[in-house]
C-alpha cells in the first residue's frame with residue numbers, strides 16, 4: 391500500500407520501561423504512520439509486548455512520552471485517556487474470549503460494556519462484525535472451545551473491531567495457527583486495513599506475515615528500536631540478529647513465498 395501522507399498517529403519518545411533493575415527499554419523512539427501496517431519484531435524478551443502495553447495504556451512507563459492521536463497518553467486525565475482508548479482495538483496473544491459466552495455474546499458484551507448499547511442493538515451489531523471477519527452465523531452461535539484456532543482468532547479480531555477503532559494492536563495474531571489459517575488471517579488483515587482505513591501495530595515472530603502484510607518493520611534490540619524501515623532495507627541491516635532472522639532458512643523461505651505470491 392502506498393502511504394500518501396505520512397501523518398504520525400503514534401509517537402513514542404524517550405520511552406523507559408524497567409522492572410526493578412531490569413531495564414527493558416532505554417530511551418526508545420518510534421513513530422507509526424496513519425494507514426500503515428507496522429510489524430514489530432525482535433528476539434524473545436526484547437520488550438515487544440511491554441511496548442504495546444505502554445502504548446495502549448495498560449502500563450505506565452517509567453519515563454518518556456507516548457502520543458496517540460497527538461495526545462500524550464500517560465499525562466492525560468483518566469476520563470480523556472479512556473475516551474481516546476475507545477479509538478483503539480487490541481487483540482492479545484491469548485485471544486481472551488469468555489469461554490462461557492458464544493462468539494456473538496462475546497462481541498455483544500464488548501459493545502454493551504464499552505459503547506453502552508442495548509442488548510438488542512449489541513447483538514445485531516455483533517453479527518455485522520462477525521461477518522466482517524468472515525465467520526458464519528453458525529460460528530457466531532458457538533462457544534470458543536467449539537471453533538478452530540483460526541476461527542477463534544477471527545472472533546477475537548471481530549471483538550477488537552467492535553468499536554470501529556482507528557488503530558488496531560495485534561500481539562502475535564498468527565501464533566499457533568497452521569500455515570493455511572495464518573495466511574488466510576494475513577489476507578483478512580490486509581483487506582480490513584484497506585476497507586476500514588486502519589493503522590495496524592503488529593507484534594509478530596511470523597516471517598510470512600511480515601512479508602505478506604507489513605509496510606514497515608521495526609526491530610527491537612538493545613533496549614530500543616534498532617531500525618525501522620521497509621522490509622527489504624531492514625533485512626539488509628548489518629546486525630547479527632537481523633541477519634540470522636531474515637537471511638536464515640526460514641527468512642529465505644518466507645521471502646520466496648512472498649515473491650511467488652506477488653507473481654500470482
Ligand SMILES: Nc1ncnc2c1ncn2[C@@H]1O[C@H](COP(=O)(O)OP(=O)(O)OP(=O)(O)O)[C@@H](O)[C@H]1O
Nearest residue numbers: 409412414432433434435436437438439440441595
Ligand atoms: N510484569 C512484569 N514483571 C517483571 N518483568 C516483566 C513483566 N512484564 C515483562 N517483563 C519482562 O520484560 C521483558 C520484556 O518482556 P516482553 O513480554 O515485552 O518481551 P517480548 O519481546 O514480547 O517477548 P516474546 O517474544 O517472548 O513474547 C522480559 O524480560 C520480561 O520478563
